[in-house]
Amino acid sequence: MGTQQQNLTPAESATGSYSLQVCAVIDETFDARSLVLEIPPTLRERFRYKPGQFLSFRVPCAGKLLTRCYSMASSPLSDSLPKVTVKRVKGGRVSNWMNEVQVGDWLEVLPPAGHFCLDEEQSVDRPLVLFGGGSGITPVFSILKSVLRSSRRPIKLIYANRDEASVIFKDELCQLIKAHPDQLHVVHVLDSVQGFLTDAQVCHLLRGSAGGDYFICGPGPFMDTVERTLLGLGEAAERIHVERFASPPDPDELLAEATLARAAALGSKCEALIVELDGQPHEIACHPGDTLLQSCKAAGLDVPSSCEEGFCGACMCVVQEGEIQLARNDVLSPKELAEGWTLACQSRPTGGRVRLKFPD
Ligand SMILES: Cc1cc2nc3c(=O)[nH]c(=O)nc-3n(C[C@H](O)[C@H](O)[C@H](O)COP(=O)(O)OP(=O)(O)OC[C@H]3O[C@@H](n4cnc5c(N)ncnc54)[C@H](O)[C@@H]3O)c2cc1C
Structure with missing residues (x-):
């Protein structure tokens, strides 16, 4: 079960995940198990989370690497280590695999992400x-x-x-x-x-x-x-x-979709891509066919992202100007789409000038 850790210093993989060791397992009910993850001191900052956020896990399954999100059930204020709780889904591949994980196993985990969080500035009196x-x-x-x-x-x-x-x-x-x-x-x-x-x-x-x-x-x-x-x-x-809890399509299906979406966008030239991150505007290059997230990463902007498969919502941002094409979307509601929200990992400019804003 799990991949064996070879290095003492945890390193980020090519896909942005880290190997973390399971230090406790709690059987919550007959079909749900909690896993507590050990976070080495060098990764404490990277794995700092807000209540309501989730971790994405990359799990090997029948020759594929499947990505699944699991919300933290722990609190950063009262629990020293993050804990996820996984309920078995009938016929589900990863949830049943996670319910067999034992203390000492290593899991491939992406840093915390998600926007299902309390707004820190809201009134403390409201119910x-x-x-x-x-x-x-x-x-x-x-x-x-x-x-x-x-x-x-x-x-x-x-x-x-x-x-x-x-x-x-x-x-x-x-x-x-x-x-x-x-x-x-x-x-x-x-x-x-x-x-x-x-x-x-x-x-x-x-x-x-x-x-x-x-x-x-x-x-x-x-x-x-x-x-x-x-x-x-x-x-x-x-x-x-x-x-919304959902599983993404399998990687081969996602790759086929992404290849089609990229080919469709290759003819579009984006004149300018302006990205507002933490209140600062950045004008960056955008190569035809690249997603907004790929352009941000190529420019060295540390924008929020996690699954990069269009289903976790971590890279949600607002298109303030210009036109984009959103390929896969399993997370934004029609209302959010109408408000201009998009997923940076699934969106490509369709020409002209595009201005984006990531939430603060
Ligand atoms: C932000 C977020 C947070 C989440 N947090 C939690 C959490 O805290 N706890 C939790 O338990 N879950 C959580 N989930 C749900 C979790 O990520 C998975 O979707 C869930 O565990 C099911 O995954 P699975 O691999 O077991 O099922 P899958 O293998 O994805 O199967 C799902 C369904 O499809 C069927 N199926 C099986 N194989 C195939 C196939 N080859 N092709 C098509 N369909 C198939 C299965 O029978 C099953 O009914 C969260 C999801 C999101 C997006």
């Missing part, structure tokens, strides 16, 4: 309402633990599961409720008892939490129900955060 469904508990649990450590704002967690045996972090949650009875309110919803969550139930559960910040992660229909209800109640779209 925080978290919706987790099944394995979708992981990023909201990281946010929950971090906020309990850093603020007094009220937190409501609505946690949906198939049945009681499937509830991940049940004991840890009980302890947190005991330690923070006035701040944390947890509502368990079990499909086996109440059935799937309905719009009316969501409305009922949201009583007393109007005007909050909302974080939603779980199965598609669960997230759709919650988001639709929140919007229907008049909650601000920018305060509703959604994280």
Whole structure:
């Protein structure tokens, strides 16, 4: 299991991953296992993360190298090392492989990424309402633990599961409720008892939490129900955060798609590519056929990125001027696309002048 570490100093691979050793394994439920990763001192800065972010793993499977994201269930404020929790998916290749990982195994891991995070400048008084469904508990649990450590704002967690045996972090949650009875309110919803969550139930559960910040992660229909209800109640779209768990296509399929998209863009000449990163504009070269991310990297700009396969959203940026063509997109919603968001790893300029802004 896992690749054997040859060097004492962890080195970045050609694809940007690092070999990290698993230092603890926790069987959370009959079908979910947590893996705690040892981070050598030289990589602590590189692997610093915000609550709600994820790690991408590259896993060998039947001659292919598959990439999968797993959100950190740990909190950077209360846990010394990052922990991911993987739930087995029926017929799933990587999730079942990860559930066999043992202490001492080495995994290929990309640094933390993702935007499913609390805005640091937001008011500390607003209620925080978290919706987790099944394995979708992981990023909201990281946010929950971090906020309990850093603020007094009220937190409501609505946690949906198939049945009681499937509830991940049940004991840890009980302890947190005991330690923070006035701040944390947890509502368990079990499909086996109440059935799937309905719009009316969501409305009922949201009583007393109007005007909050909302974080939603779980199965598609669960997230759709919650988001639709929140919007229907008049909650601000920018305060509703959604994280979609999905697997990317296999590498051979991605390569074929990328080759087609590159060929289609070869005839387009980009006159100027201006990239705003950390508030600073940079005018950089853009070679025909290259993606926006490839151009940024070639110019030495350290823009956020992770899977580079169009499904994790780490390289989200806004096109402020010009035209681009987005090849694969498994993460941006129609609303985000309409607002000008794109994925740098999947976008190519289609000519003229292009101006991009990465979020601060
Ligand atoms: C940002 C992000 C964070 C995430 N965080 C978590 C987390 O914290 N915990 C967690 O458990 N998951 C998380 N996920 C989901 C995770 O990345 C994987 O999608 C999930 O584990 C399934 O991967 P898999 O390789 O096991 O399944 P896959 O092999 O991708 O299979 C998925 C489905 O396709 C079918 N399938 C199998 N083989 C093939 C094939 N050859 N071709 C086509 N279909 C096939 C399977 O039967 C299965 O139903 C996250 C995803 C994202 C994007």
